[in-house]
Amino acid sequence: MKAIFYDKYGTPDVLELKEVEKPVPEDNQVLVHIHAASINYGNLVLLKGEPFLARFAFGLFKPKYSIPGGDIAGRVESVGANVKQFQPGDEVLGDLSRCGWGGFAEYVSVPEHALVLKPASLSFEEAAAVPMAAVTALQSIRDKGRVKAGQKVLIHGASGGVGTFAVQIAKSFGAEVTAVCSTRNVKIAKSLGADSVIDYTREDFAKMNDRFDLIIGANGYQPISVYRRALKTNGIFVHVGGSSAQLFQAMTLGPWISLSGDKKVHSFLQRSNQKDLQHIKDLLEKGKVKPVIDKHFALHEVPEAFKYFAEGHAQGKVIIQIEAP
Template structure:
């Protein structure tokens, strides 16, 4: 099979399209013929091995070379074969998953416990846009943010992959939603349900006098102290990400934002979807929302499989509205 293999840290040019053996599923695994995947910051952080501090913390980053050699956390496709202990899936089933690796290839092995039936009303490309980004938004709003109907919620970074799902999910949960984005994406953010939109090129959302019960900070564009200023006295701040950096960022931004948590009345926390153990259950919830029309993936661009390096390069620029998907 063909796969983009990452043998050393570097630019998108480090992704080497090559022929490798098709993987064989283990007893509790499913072999998936990948029909689509997506590209996101998670991929290029692993590709570059940045921030360097993360190499000391385990996960997919090795100290000198990647532990993950085939990137692509989002997978949508068809079951090709199953391990002997797999009972839920059969060859031909259409599925999707959030896995730690494997999407940048024609086939991938996925644990049965990470796999869910694909939403019936979504194409493979649309389904591949969902797992990591929508899971992150769901975790940040429902689990960490403890969102309640009628609350005022602000999504900083509302036009990106996570943000477009967060705006829609906050509306599903009955909140009044304000999205922060650039001027060119104001209409997009309104179209997916935002009640109000702040253009950050014209206005600093931390100084416009509004107060929010919940702030989901995806962009990480303002200091934690400024973000706390727009929260109600018992409001919740959920850190998701921030601007990347070679040594420390976005980890430094998140750590500094949360460091004062014991000393303030507001609740400060973070959404860590990579370490979440309920991703399959969350995918089932997201499927329900997608199939009843309350959640629609926003696709910015679609690339063919052979152009994965170009897609990664585009996502790394940081200006994609919605998701970038790969059709295989």
């Protein structure tokens, strides 16, 4: 089969298209013929081996997993003897980040707990946009942010992969949502249901009078102190993505701020699980959440897709088409 392969950390230029052996599913695995995949921030971490601490999980001197790719959507080709949830022909989507990655390939063998059935209303490309970004948004808002109906929530970086889902998921919990994005993304944020939109090129949310119960930092660069001032008493800031400096502050200053005051600061790392992916599937089927797709790239164009994604200006998700549409 064809797959994107790499054996050293570096820039997207280390990625190459190769012929590799097609996997054979074990007794508890499902063999999926992949139709589409997508790029997330975690893929960049695995590619570059940065921040360095990530190498203790993914390989200290060279990548532990030679085929990248976490989000997939495709069709089940065969199942192992102990698989109960799926059968050949099922259309599925899944997150491979806790079971060896391998999504930028024509086939993958994966434990059944990494998959859910694909909503019939979604194309494979739309389904591939969902898993990691949507579950990240769900867990940061529900678990870390402890959102409640009627609360005021600000999503900073509302036009990216996580941000577009965060706006919609916060609305699904009954929150009043303010989206922060650039001028060209205002229309997208409004279409996703944001109650108000701040164009950061024209307004600074930190200088406004509004205060928020929850702020999700999906993509930002401001010091943690800026977000802290914009929180209400007992408000929560959750760092999901953004600058390295902001992440460092959230990890080092966040615990002290949370213990010493009446506001909470958390850093957050998504943990994939089937239950939360099923929750997202239910929201998709009810029409409460929809994926936003920016660009499509073919499998052989994955290095170019990484370069584009790394620029940080994608409007929604960047999709890798494994099968020609």
